[in-house]
Amino acid sequence: MIAAALPILYPRELLRSFGVLPVELWGPPGTKTAIADRWLQAYTCSIIRGGLAFLAGGGQDHADIILVPHGCDSLQGLGSVLLDFPVLSKPALSFYHPRTRSRASVDYLEAEIESLAEELQKITGREATDALEATIREEEADSVLAKLLAGRLQVALSCRDYYRLVRCREYLPAEQFTALARPWLSSESGPSSAMPVLLSGVVPEPSGLLDALNEAGAVVVADDTIACGRRLTPEGRDQSAYRRMAERMASAPPCPTRGASVEERSRHLLDLAKRSGAKAVVFAVVKFCEPELFQLPLLKTALERAGLRTTILEVDVTEPLPQQLKTRMEALLETMS
C-alpha cells in the first residue's frame, strides 16, 4: 500500500511495519493549483495548495491512504478538511506532533503513535510486524542521509543532482535509499567552492534555485530546510518500538513547526555554518509560511551579527524561480566573491 504523506514529520517506520510505503508530497513542483481553489483560499501556501491539487487532480489514484501530519495551521486546516469533507476518495489520517520538548511530550508522542497504529490497523486490516526492525532500518537510512548532508563537498554532483539523491529519502523504502546513497559517502572529490552556502527554509525548490546557485559559482554545503536537514531524526535507545519512534521524533533538529525557539535555531544554524564552512545563508521560504516567516527577522539579525550574509527568497514551489529572486541571490553571492 502507498500513503501519500504531506509534510512534515511522522513515524515512517510505523507505516512500513503495516506494509505501507509513504511517498511524500512537497508541492509537487509544476502542479497546477487552480483545482484547489474550490477548497482552499488563495492565502494558503503552495505546498498545501499544490499537494491538494495534485491529489484531487488524479494523484490520489496512486495512493491508498492520505497522511496529513499537523505541522502548522495550514496543514491542520488541510488535514481537517480531508477528514471532514468528501474532497478525496481515499481515507485520511492525521498525526499531532507536540510543540514542547519534555518527558511528557515523549509520552504524548508515544500515545499518538499508538493511536495512529490503531487507525492503520483498521485501514490495512493487519497488525504491525517487525516494528523495531523497521525502526532500525529507518535509523540507518537517516544516518546515511546525515552523513550525505554533512559531507556535501565529497559528493561530485551538481546541487540539483545532489538534492535529487538526498530527496529520494522522501519516497524510496529506507533500505533502498541506504543502498543507493551509501556509495556516495566514500567518493572523495566533490565540488569546491569559494562560495559555500547554507540552505535554509522549507524545501530546496524550485530547482531553478539550485541551478542559479551553481551557475553563480556557489555550492550548498549545509542544509537546514524543513524537508531535509530538519528531519534528521537520530537513533533511539528504547527497545520498545513505539517508544523508540517517539524518542527519535522528539530529538529531531530544531524547527519552529515543533516549537523550537529563535535562540535554538540560531545556535543550530551557526553551528552548521561553522562545521560546513558556509559563509552565507539562503532562506528559501514558501510564501504564506507563518512558522518560517515569524522567525526570520530575529534569525537574520543573529546570523549577520555573527558575520554570515543572508538573503530571503519567498518562493512558490509550484512555479519556476522568478528572475527577480535569481537577481537577489546573485547580488548576495557577488558580495561574497
Add this chain to the structure above:
Amino acid sequence: MSAAGRLRYLFGVHIAGRAALRFERLRSEHKMRSRESWRHRHLERPLDVSPRLKELISRHYLTGRYANGARKVAWVTSGAPIEVLTALNIFPIYPENHGAVCGIRRTAEEYCKHAEAAGYSRDLCSYARTDIGSILSGKTPVGRLPRPDVLICCTNICQTVLYWYQVLAHHFGVPLVIIDTPFLYREAPSHAVAFVKNQIEDSIPVLERIAGRSLSHGRLRDVTRMSRDACELWLRIVESGRMKPSPITAFDQFIHLAPIVEMRGHRYTVDYYASMLRELNTRVGRGMGALKDERKRLLWDNLPIWFRVRWLGDLLAERGVSLVASTYTNAWAELADMIDPERPLDSCASVYLHPILNRGTGHKLETMKRMIDYYEVDGVLLHSDRSCKPYSIGQLPQRESLSSEAGVPALLIEADHNDPRSFSEEQVRNRLDAFLEVLGV
C-alpha cells in the same frame, strides 16, 4: 516589588483612577438618561450598561499601566488557562485584545507597518503585527502597556501564537510558558487531556515563583467558579439573540466580549454580565430589538473586521438585517458547562482543549448548523480572514455544505481582522448588496 511602585499603584488605580473612571461613567449614564431621544434611524439606543463596560475596560488598562513594580504581569493568549494566574494575583494582558483595540481605534495599520519595516511579513497574522509594531514603536492607544514578567502561550487557538510569543520572549527576555493543546480532529483522546493537564500542573511552580506566593487551592476553586458563572451568563446573553426581534447583535457582542476574555474569574465580571442579562431580558419583555425594524437575521463566522465594525453594522441595519449570532462570541459561551470548580485542574485541561478553533472544520460546520436552527437565521456571513488561517481554512467546503445541507445561503467576505489594506469597501459592499437582494432585503 517596590514600596514606591505599590504606592503609585494604590493611588493611580484604587484611589484617583477609580474615582475618575467612576465619575466618567456616572456622567455617561446621566447623558444617556437625559438624552431626549436616540436619533439613529435604524438602531435602538445602546444598552444602559455600556458605560459600565467602558469603565471596566478602562480600569483594566489603568491597572496595567501602574502594574509594573506593584504586581507581576503576564501577557497571555486569549485561550490561555487564566484561572491559575488570577488565583496567584498575576495581572494578565491580552495582546490580541490590545490588537483589537488598536483595530477599532484605527492605529493598527500604522503599527503593522512598523513591524513590516522590521522584517515581519505582511502575510503574518495582523494581531501579531499590530502587537509587535506597537512594542517596537512604543505606541499604543491605551496609554501604556506594562512589561511582562512572564508570557503564557496556549496553542488552542492557533500555532501562530507560539511563533508570536517566541518573538515576545526574545524581545522582553522573560520566561515563556507554553501550554500545547493538541488539535482535536475528532473527540479528545485521553492522552491529549493528560498531556495538557500535565503542562498546566508543570506551569504552577513556575508561576508561583514569579508571583512569589503559593497557589491556594481554595482560591483557585473560587476563581474557577467565577469563571464558570461568567461564562454561563455570557452564554445566556448570546442566546438572547434567539428572540425575535433580537435584543442584541453580534456587533454588540464583539464589544461586550472584552470582560469574558480579559477578566474571567472576577466577581465584578459576573456582576457586570448579570446586569447586562437583566437589561436584555427587560428589552425582550418590551419587544425591543437591537434594530428598530428587524427583517432578516444572519449568523457571522470568524473574527470581526475590527476597523469596520460600525460601518458594517450600519450597512446591515439600514437594510433591516440583524446579525444575531456569531461563532466567535459563542466560543466563550459554549464551554461553560465543562468548567467544574470542584475539579479545577482536570476541568481546565478539558475546557482549554475544546475551543472551536482547536476542533475540526466539520465540528465548526455542525456548530454553525446548530446555530442556524437555534437562532433561526436566514443566511450566514463567512469572513474569510486573510491573516487568520486557522479560523478561515475550511470555510469553502463549509459554505457549500451550508447551502446544500442546511439550506441557507452563505456569503464569503474577503477581508482581514486588523489590517485595513486587505479590505476593499467597494467589493465587500457590492457582494453584500447582491447577497441581501437574494435574501429579499
